[in-house]
Amino acid sequence: MATSNSTRETFDDSDTRHDEMHSTIETWLEDLVCEVDDAVSSEQFREWLDVQSEFHDYSPRNTLLIKLQCPHATRVAGYRTWQNEFDRCVSEGEKAVWIWAPIIARKCPECGNSSSYHERSECEYDETEPDEWNKGLVGFRPAPVFDISQTEGEPLPELETEAIGNADELVPALLEAAVVLEIEVEIVSPRKWSHGSAKGVCQYRLEKQPLVEVRDRENEADLAVTLVHEYAHALLHGGLDTDDERSKRELEAEAVGYIVGRYFGLDTSGSAFYLAVWKGDEPETLLDRLERISSTAQRIIDTVNKVMSDE
Numbered sequence: 001m002a003t004s005n006s007t008r009e010t011f012d013d014s015d016t017r018h019d020e021m022h023s024t025i026e027t028w029l030e031d032l033v034c035e036v037d038d039a040v041s042s043e044q045f046r047e048w049l050d051v052q053s054e055f056h057d058y059s060p061r062n063t064l065l066i067k068l069q070c071p072h073a074t075r076v077a078g079y080r081t082w083q084n085e086f087d088r089c090v091s092e093g094e095k096a097v098w099i100w101a102p103i104i105a106r107k108c109p110e111c112g113n114s115s116s117y118h119e120r121s122e123c124e125y126d127e128t129e130p131d132e133w134n135k136g137l138v139g140f141r142p143a144p145v146f147d148i149s150q151t152e153g154e155p156l157p158e159l160e161t162e163a164i165g166n167a168d169e170l171v172p173a174l175l176e177a178a179v180v181l182e183i184e185v186e187i188v189s190p191r192k193w194s195h196g197s198a199k200g201v202c203q204y205r206l207e208k209q210p211l212v213e214v215r216d217r218e219n220e221a222d223l224a225v226t227l228v229h230e231y232a233h234a235l236l237h238g239g240l241d242t243d244d245e246r247s248k249r250e251l252e253a254e255a256v257g258y259i260v261g262r263y264f265g266l267d268t269s270g271s272a273f274y275l276a277v278w279k280g281d282e283p284e285t286l287l288d289r290l291e292r293i294s295s296t297a298q299r300i301i302d303t304v305n306k307v308m309s310d311e
Helices: 017-040 043-052 060-069 079-086 115-120 170-180 220-236 243-263 271-277 290-310
Strands: 088-090 097-106 135-147 151-153 184-188 200-203 211-215
Touching (some): 017 243, 017 271, 017 290, 060 097, 079 088, 079 135, 079 151, 170 184, 170 220, 170 290, 200 220, 211 220, 220 243, 220 290, 243 271, 243 290
Parallel strands (some): 184 211
Antiparallel strands (some): 088 151
């Protein structure tokens, strides 16, 4: 996969700055499109997808049950699944997280019950034998699962999406820039972080500034790019709250983070893997959204540059 330029770009000529920035951003987005294509076809990404396919999507009520019992849960699976599929064992003394598991059995075409319940019901259906009935959902039963934090063994494959580089001056400047951009920001310690595996979140509030919360970490470059990512959400997506827009929102925000990080000399090529995860449309969608991405990136860059020049 290609890597971003590690030197900071400069646009010193005020007469040509606007056009140069637009042209450069478009070139960078074209680079990112190529990197996303490379990520999608990579062995690392395929291995990651294979693992993710073993984790089920849970219903809202099961998600609530999981969070109530294990608030920090990120990936849950059954005892045997952890052993057989992931070479991990549940640690001694860990308590199960209980969810509702579907019961699939042959069901009566008339009353919808399994054969045992059908026999005790008043249903008189007898046109076909029970062993000829189609299988379907007949109920739910309590089932134990365990979060990955309750297990030990072989590590799961991860995607290396973190930005790298020197951002010692960039992070403070971004925090100051938030005031100008009318965004409230909180850097939260990992111990107090309540948003699972998310690096950052943006909350839109009625008649208040958007609130960006970002999990603190040692990697200042990745912290900076996460701040930019959430700033992009705050500036672009206040009125978009439907699930079908989620991948599009993430695509735009990550592209803004890629551009701003690259401008300030950070290696943001890991964004390609992140965008590959959200890939619903073709990578060219990035270019279709160029104006929104470009203008937001420029706004953040200009604000941060002003903060730095005033110091």
